[in-house]
Amino acid sequence: MRERVFVGVVVEFDQRRGLGFVKNSAGERHLFHATSIADGTRFVSIGCPVTGRLRPTHGGAMEIVDLRSTANETDQISFQTT
Numbered sequence: 199m200r201e202r203v204f205v206g207v208v209v210e211f212d213q214r215r216g217l218g219f220v221k222n223s224a225g226e227r228h229l230f231h232a233t234s235i236a237d238g239t240r241f242v243s244i245g246c247p248v249t250g251r252l253r254p255t256h257g258g259a260m261e262i263v264d265l266r267s268t269a270n271e272t273d274q275i276s277f278q279t280t
Contacts, residue, residue, distance in 0.1 A: 250265040
């Protein structure tokens with residue numbers, strides 16, 4: 199499967215492990231790692247609207263990379279440094 203754009207909302211994020219999940223309106227849920235947050239921070243709030251690229255991992259599962267907030271500028275507190 200080729201990479202594709204994935205748009206959704208962060209529904210889980212474990213800051214200690216650096217792992218989270220994004221869910222789209224169709225109910226698809228995919229994993230992301232904190233190192234995939236495009237602005238270089240390692241934290242994202244649950245409920246933050248995001249977009250990224252969905253790509254297969256070496257094991258065949260799908261993951262989101264290049265994760266970016268789609269919130270307007272007044273909502274940018276959703277991405278914070280820790």
